[in-house]
Each structure stands twice: as structure tokens, then as C-alpha cells.
Amino acid sequence: MTNLKEMACQIRQDIIEMLAAAKSGHPGGSLSAADIVAVLYFSEMRIDPENPSWPDRDRFVLSKGHAAPVLYAALAEKGFFPREELLKLRQTGHFLQGHPDMKKVPGVDMSTGSLGQGISAAAGMALAGKIDNKSYRVYCLLGDGEVAEGLVWEAAMAAAQYKLDNLLVILDNNGLQIDGPNKEVMNSEPLADKWRAFGWNVLETDGHDTGGLNASMEVAKNLRGKPTIILAKTVKGKGVSFMENQAGWHGNAPSSEQADIALKELRGVKA
Amino acid sequence: MTERIDWENIKKIAMRDAYGQTLVQLGGQNKDIVVLDADLSKSTKTADFAKVFPERFFNMGIAEQNLMGFSAGLAAAGKVPFASTFAVFATGRAFEQIRNSIAYPKLNVKIAATHAGISVGEDGASHQAIEDLALMRALPNMTVLAPADAEETRQVIKAAAAYKGPVYIRMGRLAVPVLFDQSYKFEIGKANVRREGKDVAIIANGLMVAEALKAAEILNSQGIEATVVNCASVKPLDENTIIAVSQQTGAVVTAEEHNIIGGLGSAVAEVLSENYPVPLCRVGIKDTFGESGRPEELLVKYGLTAAEIVKVAQKVIKKKNCKISA
Numbered sequence A: 001m002t003n004l005k006e007m008a009c010q011i012r013q014d015i016i017e018m019l020a021a022a023k024s025g026h027p028g029g030s031l032s033a034a035d036i037v038a039v040l041y042f043s044e045m046r047i048d049p050e051n052p053s054w055p056d057r058d059r060f061v062l063s064k065g066h067a068a069p070v071l072y073a074a075l076a077e078k079g080f081f082p083r084e085e086l087l088k089l090r091q092t093g094h095f096l097q098g099h100p101d102m103k104k105v106p107g108v109d110m111s112t113g114s115l116g117q118g119i120s121a122a123a124g125m126a127l128a129g130k131i132d133n134k135s136y137r138v139y140c141l142l143g144d145g146e147v148a149e150g151l152v153w154e155a156a157m158a159a160a161q162y163k164l165d166n167l168l169v170i171l172d173n174n175g176l177q178i179d180g181p182n183k184e185v186m187n188s189e190p191l192a193d194k195w196r197a198f199g200w201n202v203l204e205t206d207g208h209d210t211g212g213l214n215a216s217m218e219v220a221k222n223l224r225g226k227p228t229i230i231l232a233k234t235v236k237g238k239g240v241s242f243m244e245n246q247a248g249w250h251g252n253a254p255s256s257e258q259a260d261i262a263l264k265e266l267r268g269v270k271a
Numbered sequence B: 001m002t003e004r005i006d007w008e009n010i011k012k013i014a015m016r017d018a019y020g021q022t023l024v025q026l027g028g029q030n031k032d033i034v035v036l037d038a039d040l041s042k043s044t045k046t047a048d049f050a051k052v053f054p055e056r057f058f059n060m061g062i063a064e065q066n067l068m069g070f071s072a073g074l075a076a077a078g079k080v081p082f083a084s085t086f087a088v089f090a091t092g093r094a095f096e097q098i099r100n101s102i103a104y105p106k107l108n109v110k111i112a113a114t115h116a117g118i119s120v121g122e123d124g125a126s127h128q129a130i131e132d133l134a135l136m137r138a139l140p141n142m143t144v145l146a147p148a149d150a151e152e153t154r155q156v157i158k159a160a161a162a163y164k165g166p167v168y169i170r171m172g173r174l175a176v177p178v179l180f181d182q183s184y185k186f187e188i189g190k191a192n193v194r195r196e197g198k199d200v201a202i203i204a205n206g207l208m209v210a211e212a213l214k215a216a217e218i219l220n221s222q223g224i225e226a227t228v229v230n231c232a233s234v235k236p237l238d239e240n241t242i243i244a245v246s247q248q249t250g251a252v253v254t255a256e257e258h259n260i261i262g263g264l265g266s267a268v269a270e271v272l273s274e275n276y277p278v279p280l281c282r283v284g285i286k287d288t289f290g291e292s293g294r295p296e297e298l299l300v301k302y303g304l305t306a307a308e309i310v311k312v313a314q315k316v317i318k319k320k321n322c323k324i325s326a
Helices: A004-022 A027-032 A034-044 A065-078 A083-088 A117-131 A150-161 A191-197 A210-221 A256-270 B015-029 B046-052 B064-076 B087-093 B095-103 B132-137 B150-162 B208-221 B239-249 B264-275 B295-301 B306-319
Strands: A059-062 A138-143 A167-173 A201-206 A228-233 B012-014 B033-037 B057-059 B080-084 B110-113 B143-145 B167-170 B175-177 B192-195 B200-204 B226-230 B233-235 B252-259 B280-285
Touching (some): A004 A027, A004 A065, A027 A034, A034 A065, A034 A138, A059 A065, A059 A117, A117 A138, A117 B095, A150 B064, A201 A210, A210 A228, B015 B033, B015 B046, B046 B057, B064 B080, B064 B087, B087 B095, B087 B167, B110 B150, B132 B167, B132 B264, B143 B150, B200 B264, B208 B306, B226 B239, B233 B264, B239 B252, B239 B264, B252 B264, B280 B306
Parallel strands (some): A059 A138, B033 B080, B200 B252
Antiparallel strands (some): B012 B175, B143 B233, B192 B226
């Protein structure tokens, strides 16, 4: 059994190293989602790195596709591809694209990056599972700025209509988006009420508490007849003191000096 | 070949009727086929499929973006989704979902759109897609098909189902003349030379194929021999056939119920200007929106007729021997 806290910390270090090497990318929303993704890939999901297109596998769709580094780090740590590839993120001729590409990266179940589209495709996958009477589950990570996209709500309505209880959406509720706090840019609250009104089960947890995330995912598995969303309260830039709660770190890579400081902090947490 | 068709008594069937029937047939053969619509199933005829296979039909409501997103997810999980709505909403409203969730990952989604072109009629310009071929043609990985009649529609739908990858299929609303019988064989990437003549080549698709054949008959009575090419496969385009008929005739007219920008006319012009430049004129909607009216009246008003093709053919033939002076 993997120590999920340690794995999340390792994923965060990978993210910092990747972004420093790439000199571009999105640290804030990748770091906020590290615990969620660690729980999914190292505890929750039935997947096989040796057989990434296994038809009965659980699926994961990173609807907030700009957090690709957190997904790539988890896939590499899980053994879908060599860790050395992480340092070639966003470089010409290498397969780790700026946003997830299912045709290029083993283990990526859906190409995403244009916000709002991932949840719609994830719901389609869940519907396919229902049609085929398969037991696989579909997991989708949504951003809290992303919910301003109308398609999120089209998908939410349809997922409830078709009773997709094999779909679990996790909302990375870090409260910040590129231009500032969600509340100032476009207030999406009250999120729990909105999702309930759309016919979803709503669970709430601390998105950095791996135990709480695990428990919520267990609960979701036993909720029948409706899709479920976990509103996971997170801190943007979590784990790197100078990035935490700073909208400015949404889409800027750390310099090598900043990366060194960040890695020291993260390694300190691990020790 | 100086085929004369009995236009007065020719049988007319809407492509969308053929679409609905073919879906039912395919549904029986392939359990992975699923059909999605956006509250227009009675118009697009996917209701035919819904009646026979209710467990494999999914109404997405009036939500075209989600229609495409769900289709992408279903395809990623091994299904063969046919997603239907009117051409305006399929290609316009949901363009970016098609681009990023279907074309980019090359997912096996068939976007089967009806009510393309101004022959939608009374509903007016908001519902008349004149730019759908241009939008779909510009997407890498996308195959673009625009059949001419009910029989070709049947074959296009079957070919799309057999092909692995995204396909856009353009169908009209009107009942149109049945030009092909079951001996006809459609292939993706192949054009069909329906009539041969030495003076001019008319390359058409959709309901303009019938007009092109009528035009060839009129031209024949004037002593002008026209080749007529039915070009349902807009992408991939049958470049060999297009170049060959241009070499044989030295003058080309394209005819389509689409904006002259970005559709079949543009595609043919691109191929010929790079490979075998000949005088070329495009018959189509002249970069303007449509309006409400009876379909037959609109087709006349917007120059989508045999008479217009004849006029343009005469003009392009005159250009053949004109040397361009600097």
C-alpha cells in the first residue's frame, strides 16, 4: 500500500521539476490537485500500467486540462512511462503535450484542455459503461473556474438524466483562477446547492486530506441512481509557500532558483 | 454518354429519410452503434432508430455542445456514435467541441447533420447552414461527405460507419431526385463521373448534382458536351479525377448549395491551381446569408439552378482560349 501523503509530495516535486525544465506551464492548479490525483491513481482506480487501454479499466478525465503536470507525474510514478520523460514536458518532438493528448500519452483517457469539455466526455464514457453493463467507474477532475463554462451544466443535467452513478466528479475548489478570485471574476457559489439542484449527490471534503478523499470516494461508490460530485476544498499552489493562494502562479513556471527553494520545502515536508 | 433523365416523373426522397432507415439497418448489424440527437429526432429521422433501438438512443436535449462531448466519450469507450442535429448547430454551435474532443483525438464519431443549405426554406437564414463544409473541411482528421440523393446517402452512412475516425455528413431537408440505383458504389475519397463530355466539366455535390445533370442536358441541346462529376467526398477529395476531367475539358464549373467560400468550389480550385490550372467558375451561395421562403424559390433566387450552371458554363468555356495578357 502506497503512502498517499508521500506520493502526493513526490508528485508535487515532479511538478516543480517538470515546470522548471519546461520553463512554462501551470503550477498552481497542479499542486492544488496533487493529493486528489495521488488518491485516485494509488488507491482508488483499477488500472494497469502494463495495459493502458484495458477495456474494463477505470477512466480518468482531467477536465481542467492545464493541470496536465499533476496527471503526467502520477502516470510516470505509476509506471505508465519512464520518469525521465517528465523533464521533456512541452518540448518539440516529445509526447508530453502542454495539455493532455490521449493519442500520444499512455494512460491518458481523454484529450482535454479546452475547459468544460472533459466532464462532457467523461459522462459519455460513463454512459458507455452503463450500456455495456460494465463495472468500471469514470473519474473526472473539474476546476472551480471551469464551472463558468455552460457545457459543464449541460453535462451535469444529462449525467443526472441518465443516472450515471458510475461517474464521480471531483471539484478542485482552490478559489482562484487566472484573473483572480472566483468570487471576483465570476462567482460560481453556492456550488453545493447548484449541483444538488442539477440532481447530483454532493460530498464535501478537504482536498488535501487523503483519508477524507478516500472515505468520500468510498461513500460515492455506494450511492446509486445519481452521479456524485466531491467538492474538495484546496489551496492553489499547495505545498510551496510562495505559491500558495497566489493567482499569479496559475500559469507561470518557477525559475531554477525558485524551483530549488520549492523542492527544499517539499522534501522537508516529506522528512 | 448523353443520358436524358425524365425529370418530370423522377422519384424524390429526402436524404434524411434514407439516413433514418439506414441507421436502423446498421443498428441491427452492429451493436456498438449508438445514436444521439438534440431534440430534433423527428426532423433528423433518428427517431426511426429510437423506435427500434430505444436502449441505444440518447436524447441530449437542446444542448449541441454536450451532444458532441458525450459522443466523444462514448467513442473513447468503444461505441460508434452517430450525433445528429441541424447542420448549423452541429458545426457552428458545437464547433470547438468537435475540434478539440472529436477531431484532435481522432475519435470515431459520425456527425450526421440534416437541414443543410438554403433549401431549409421558411425557417430562414438562422437555420440555413451555408458554411458547414468550410468549417469541417478545415479540421485535420475530419472526413467530409455530402451525398446527392437517397441512395448515395445510404451508402455514405454505411461507409462512414465502416470507417474508423470522425466523419461529417451533410444532408438536406428536401425530397430530392433519386439519381443512383443500387449498382452505384460510393467510396470515401472517390468522385463519380456521371456523364462525360469534352467541352466543360461540372463538379457538383448535394442537391446540385441533379441541377448539374439537367444543365448538361441543356448544354447538349446547344452542342456543348459537359462532363458531370458527383463529388460527395469533399474531404478527402478525389484529386486524380478532378485533375483528369480538367485535362479532358479545359474548363471547370463547380456547383454546391454552400457558400462559394470554403466548400467544394474552394477545394476544387485549390487542387487545380496547384496542379492543372484551367478557367474555373463557382456556382454557389455568393457569400451572403439566406432568407425565409419556399425552398424552390430560394434556390432560384440564389442562383442554385441548372439555368445558372448553363450560363456559367458558357462563360467559362469562352475563357478557355483567352490568353491572360500581362
